[in-house]
Amino acid sequence: MSFSYKPGSLRIDCNEVGFNAENVEAxxxxxxxxxxxxxxxxxxxxxxxxxxxSVFKAADVVWISSRDFTFKLDKTKFLGIVAPVWExxxxxxQPGCTSIYLQLSNGYEEDLLIHELLTFDTNLxxxxxxxREINIRVKRGDEQVWEKKIRKDESQQGADRLTVxxxxxxxxxxxxxxxxxxxxxxERKRPNxxxxxxxxxxxxxxxxxxxxxxxxxxxxxxxxxxYGLKVTRTLSNHCPRLV
Amino acid sequence: xxxxxxxQGDFLLTASREDIESTLPWNRTIRDxxxxxxxxxxxxxxxxxxxxxxxxxxxxxxxxxxxxxxPAIASIxxxxxxxxxxxxxxxxxxxxxxxxxVPLDPFADGEGVPFTxxxxxxxxxxxxxxxxxxxxxTSSIGVSQLSPREFxxxxxxxxxxxxxxxxxxxATWHSQLAHTLxxxxxxxxxxxxxxxxxxxxxxxxxWSSAKGQLLFFSKSETSLEIPSGIEVLIVxxxxxxxxxxxxxxxxxxxxxxxxxxxxxxxxxxxxxxxFDPKSLTVDQLISHAAFLYKASWQPPKTAxxxxxxxxxxxxxxxxxxxxxxxxxxxxxxRIFAQLQKQFAVIHNNYLKAFPLDADWPxxxxxxxxxxxxxxxxxxxxEPQPQPIQTLETLRDDETDDITKSSExxxxxxxxxxxxxxxxxxxxxxxxTDEQDWILGRVVRVIGDGKxxxxxxxxxxxxxxxxxxxxxxxxxxxxxxxxxxxxxxDYEVGKRVLALYPDTTTFYRAEILATSDDRAKVQLxxxxxxxxxxxxxxxxxxxxxxxPQTRPQSMMPPISRNQAQLQQQGAHLKDGxxxxxxxxxxxxxFAIFLSLICD
Numbered sequence: 075m076s077f078s079y080k081p082g083s084l085r086i087d088c089n090e091v092g093f094n095a096e097n098v099e100a101x102x103x104x105x106x107x108x109x110x111x112x113x114x115x116x117x118x119x120x121x122x123x124x125x126x127x128s129v130f131k132a133a134d135v136v137w138i139s140s141r142d143f144t145f146k147l148d149k150t151k152f153l154g155i156v157a158p159v160w161e162x163x164x165x166x167x168q169p170g171c172t173s174i175y176l177q178l179s180n181g182y183e184e185d186l187l188i189h190e191l192l193t194f195d196t197n198l199x200x201x202x203x204x205x206r207e208i209n210i211r212v213k214r215g216d217e218q219v220w221e222k223k224i225r226k227d228e229s230q231q232g233a234d235r236l237t238v239x240x241x242x243x244x245x246x247x248x249x250x251x252x253x254x255x256x257x258x259x260x261e262r263k264r265p266n267x268x269x270x271x272x273x274x275x276x277x278x279x280x281x282x283x284x285x286x287x288x289x290x291x292x293x294x295x296x297x298x299x300x301y302g303l304k305v306t307r308t309l310s311n312h313c314p315r316l317v
Numbered sequence: 318x319x320x321x322x323x324x325q326g327d328f329l330l331t332a333s334r335e336d337i338e339s340t341l342p343w344n345r346t347i348r349d350x351x352x353x354x355x356x357x358x359x360x361x362x363x364x365x366x367x368x369x370x371x372x373x374x375x376x377x378x379x380x381x382x383x384x385x386x387x388p389a390i391a392s393i394x395x396x397x398x399x400x401x402x403x404x405x406x407x408x409x410x411x412x413x414x415x416x417x418x419v420p421l422d423p424f425a426d427g428e429g430v431p432f433t434x435x436x437x438x439x440x441x442x443x444x445x446x447x448x449x450x451x452x453x454x455t456s457s458i459g460v461s462q463l464s465p466r467e468f469x470x471x472x473x474x475x476x477x478x479x480x481x482x483x484x485x486x487x488a489t490w491h492s493q494l495a496h497t498l499x500x501x502x503x504x505x506x507x508x509x510x511x512x513x514x515x516x517x518x519x520x521x522x523x524w525s526s527a528k529g530q531l532l533f534f535s536k537s538e539t540s541l542e543i544p545s546g547i548e549v550l551i552v553x554x555x556x557x558x559x560x561x562x563x564x565x566x567x568x569x570x571x572x573x574x575x576x577x578x579x580x581x582x583x584x585x586x587x588x589x590x591x592f593d594p595k596s597l598t599v600d601q602l603i604s605h606a607a608f609l610y611k612a613s614w615q616p617p618k619t620a621x622x623x624x625x626x627x628x629x630x631x632x633x634x635x636x637x638x639x640x641x642x643x644x645x646x647x648x649x650x651r652i653f654a655q656l657q658k659q660f661a662v663i664h665n666n667y668l669k670a671f672p673l674d675a676d677w678p679x680x681x682x683x684x685x686x687x688x689x690x691x692x693x694x695x696x697x698x699e700p701q702p703q704p705i706q707t708l709e710t711l712r713d714d715e716t717d718d719i720t721k722s723s724e725x726x727x728x729x730x731x732x733x734x735x736x737x738x739x740x741x742x743x744x745x746x747x748x749t750d751e752q753d754w755i756l757g758r759v760v761r762v763i764g765d766g767k768x769x770x771x772x773x774x775x776x777x778x779x780x781x782x783x784x785x786x787x788x789x790x791x792x793x794x795x796x797x798x799x800x801x802x803x804x805x806d807y808e809v810g811k812r813v814l815a816l817y818p819d820t821t822t823f824y825r826a827e828i829l830a831t832s833d834d835r836a837k838v839q840l841x842x843x844x845x846x847x848x849x850x851x852x853x854x855x856x857x858x859x860x861x862x863x864p865q866t867r868p869q870s871m872m873p874p875i876s877r878n879q880a881q882l883q884q885q886g887a888h889l890k891d892g893x894x895x896x897x898x899x900x901x902x903x904x905x906f907a908i909f910l911s912l913i914c915d
Contacts, residue, residue: 201325248323249367253354259342263329272347274354275323276374278367 076209079191081184084133085165086174090204093140093172101126101138102147102156130155132187133176139163140172149179188212192220196241199226200248200275237275248275321374321454324351339385348385352392359402368404369446375454397458404446406431407439414459417467418443418452423497424468431463432494433471437478465501469510476515483516484524488559495561502568512569518553525550527569531582534566534573541611543579544604546597547586576612583608587622594623594631599664602631607670610680622685625664632661635686639663639678651779658777659820663687731791733759733771738797740814740823740859741773743787754795754814754823754861760786777821795823798856806831807838807858815840816857825863831855 078085093101129136130149137146146161148154167173178184191210199205205226212220225240235250251274258267326347328337337344355374362371375397376390401410419431419442426432434442443452443460456462463471476483486494498516501507512527519525520535533543535554543551552571557563572578583605586592594602602625609616622634638660663681671677681687733739740754761772771789778785795814798804807813807828815826815838825843829850832838838858840851 197323200323251354251358251361253350253357255347255350257346259346261329261341261343264327264343270327270347272324272326272350272354274351274358275325276358276367276371277322278370 075205075207076211077191078211078213079184079188080213081215082178084176084178084187086176087168087171088173089171093138093143097140098143098145098158102158127155129174129176132178132182134179135177137161137163137175137177138173139167139175188214192222194222194224196224196239196244196246197275199224199239200237200250201273236278247278247280249278250275321376326351337385344385348389349392351386351389352396355393356396356400359397363402363410369444369448370451372403372447372455372458373451373453375457394457402458403455403460404444405440406434406442406444407436408444409440411440412459413455415441416443416455416460417441417463418455418460419463419468421449423500424463426490426493432490432497433463433468433475435475435479435482437475438471465504465507466510469501469507469514473510473514480515480524484518488555491556492559492561495559495565499561499565499568502565508568517550517566517569517571518556520551520553527566527571530570532566532569532571533579534563534571536573541576541579541608543574544583544601544608546601546605547579547583549574549579549582576608577614580609580612580614580616584616584620584622592623597623599625599629599666603664603667603670606634606667606681606685609684610671610677616684620685624661624667624687626661627664629664630661634681637661637663637687639667639681639687639689654779658779659817659822661819731794731796732769733762733791733794733796735759735762738799739773740795740797740816740861741787741789742793743775744789744793745787756797756816756821756823757787757789757794759794763788775821795859795861797859800856802856804835804855806835807860811860812863813840814859814861814863815842815851815853817842818851818853823857823859826851826853826858828858 075088076086078087130147134150135146135148138144144160144163145158147156147158151157151159163173164175164177165173178187191212194208194210199208207226208224210220210222210224214220222242223240227238227240229236229238231249233252235252237248237250239246239248252271253274254269254271256269258264258270261267264270328344328347329341330336331338358374359371362368376393398414399412401412403411403413403416405411405416419425419433421429421431424431424433429445431438431442431445442463443455447455452460494516498511502511515524515526517525517527517532525532530550532550532552534557535543535551536557543549552566557566557571587594587605597605602623606622606624609622623631624634624637626632626637640662667681668678678687678689682689737759739757739759741757742754743752745752755775757773757775759771760774763770763772769791771791771794772786773789773794775785775787809828809830811828813826813828814823816822817824826840827843828838829841830839832852836855837852838855840853840858841847841849842851845851
């Protein structure tokens with residue numbers, strides 16, 4: 075997965091399976107997420123009701139290219155956010171990738187987005203189950219392109235999972251412990267769930283050195299919260315959902 | 318709230334999607350499970366590699382927002398307090414609240430082992446395997462940090478319990494401990510605790526605490542060394558040469574001594590009523606006097622030091638004699654050799670302490686009250702030669718047959734037994750002059766009847782004399798009554814032969830009085846000034862008629878040699894007392910002994 079910013083636009087590329095017709099329909103509809111009720115065993119998915127449409131907080135026009143679908147949604151047009159217009163993707167696309175191109179709104183404070191990208195919290199990757207790698211590119215004016223690559227390796231260690239994050243030169247290791255919660259109270263938003271689980275990620279090191287943890291979190295805190303990426307402070311109790 | 322681990326859970330959010338909906342039972346259930354999940358994790362960690370790391374993950378309460386999770390954190394901390402989750406230095410798993418964390422700086426040695434770690438403290442100390450960054454958080458579950466006060470308490474009890482273990486630690490270790498204690502000693506209250514601890518090694522191998530002690534460093538700026546045998550605590554020289562320990566000892570009140578201080582101490586020791594001078598060796602006593610001298614100290618006028626005498630007895634300086642400069646074999650030397658049998662004379666080794674220093678004996682005399690003998694005065698004798706009597710006496714002696722003396726012949730022959738104490742006159746070959754009556758003991762009886770002779774021993778022979786036994790006969794012997802035997806009083810004014818106090822020589826004297834218990838007699842010795850009354854034990858006051866040939870005057874007898882001297886123009890000056898048997902030869906001195914009056 076990659077995020078590429080240049081003045082006026084943000085492009086997101088992802089090597090996921092891609093959209094089918096139903097997905098396209100859902101992305102365009104209000105309150106018709108494909109996620110709702112999909113799983114009842116405590117696996118994580120995004121929050122129902124918050125979805126793709128939130129991109130229009132930042133962007134006027136969104137282009138999407140996935141498999142055979144290439145279309146745009148244009149907030150400035152009447153019914154533009156629910157009526158896809160079939161149109162070629164503004165930039166070159168990569169085969170096998172789903173790409174999203176946001177043309178940022180005039181009034182959008184791009185500096186905040188830049189800050190967000192520059193200070194992206196590596197730890198978010200720990201709980202993003204399907205994301206293995208995130209690349210971030212920021213190009214501002216005539217400056218050199220700023221780039222960051224984050225990669226995640228996972229292995230099993232007994233009942234626990236060992237996650238190793240590589241961000242540039244830095245490596246951080248986490249021991250992930252899963253705790254299953256049963257006897258859940260009734261909850262309207264989680265109908266018929268018999269159990270859920272919490273994950274505790276303990277920073278570790280290969281030798282007995284002091285694990286490093288805190289600094290990234292300090293940066294990851296407020297901006298994310300302010301911009302709708304649902305990550306709470308040091309508790310990443312929610313995964314960011316972009317789709 | 319800061320958590321040292323990441324948590325992901327399916328919390329339901331508020332409508333703004335920026336916060337957890339705190340009132341929802343669903344969220345609360347998940348939250349409560351957090352505590353359980355964390356505690357289970359710790360159980361697992363304690364079995365594995367993270368055993369000494371996990372305290373790092375402990376959440377700490379803080380004022381930051383997210384109050385929703387606070388109950389879970391409080392619950393985690395409360396439960397851990399009561400569980401045996403931490404390892405002690407004794408490798409037991411114990412409750413955090415029963416453990417002390419020992420801050421390695423400053424309470425551990427260079428190898429990171431607490432100074433106070435022992436089998437008694439190990440179970441109460443948090444294991445050293447926990448890294449510092451993990452220990453920090455243990456305070457939230459009840460591990461307290463060893464305070465300086467507790468450290469000193471533990472140190473004190475460790476040293477008390479096992480002094481050997483403490484004393485045999487390496488020099489480096491002691492230095493490091495001192496470094497720590499120096500830091501603590503800046504606090505007055507802690508200082509007082511440190512002073513109670515027995516941590517100062519002394520040069521005699523003992524150890525001392527600082528409290529109430531007068532302690533000195535062994536080395537001083539002077540070249541002097543503190544003499545042994547005085548009760549002053551001197552720090553071990555190796556220990557004090559370590560800079561840290563020296564600073565510590567200094568802050569504990571150990572002083573670099575100064576000579577006057579030690580001088581006063583020496584004197585104090587000697588003047589103390591329970592001081593036993595016999596407990597010190599001759600060398601120790603010499604070192605004391607020598608120290609005062611070397612320190613150029615001016616003792617108070619009344620200062621009185623104990624000395625060793627020639628006979629290895631002990632005597633206060635003010636009753637002690639010291640020989641002046643006398644030539645070997647001179648008459649003065651010989652008289653002095655005789656005197657030291659009867660008087661307390663300073664031990665030879667004193668003079669050897671500074672053999673080339675003429676000021677040393679003078680200093681002893683001037684500052685510690687020693688009396689210098691012989692006191693040399695210009696000889697002066699009234700020209701009143703008595704050649705005839707003297708010659709007669711000589712003839713008597715030369716005949717070697719005492720019975721020829723008419724006076725002696727009239728006396729009934731006395732019998733003496735072996736072991737009996739007597740006053741006797743020596744018969745010295747080649748010496749024709751009449752000898753003094755001196756104290757002796759019959760060591761052998763030879764023959765019987767008219768030819769009965771005795772061998773009498775002089776218990777204090779002249780120095781250099783090869784012979785201490787003399788052949789004698791009854792006429793040259795006067796019996797001394799045994800101790801305790803009943804004795805009659807003498808009439809006042811009677812002339813007797815009495816032992817001169819503090820000597821072994823008998824002289825003529827006049828009875829002045831007898832003590833109420835009859836044990837002592839007050840006498841005026843012949844040739845003593847009229848006021849010089851002496852007290853002598855009754856049994857040493859003998860009824861013995863002097864030969865009529867002897868002059869009755871107070872004038873000393875003048876021997877043949879003296880007569881010759883007179884002819885050569887020398888004059889013996891009147892002294893209050895001239896000991897008999899002195900034979901000035903070549904030198905023109907009479908000898909005047911200033912005797913001690915008791």
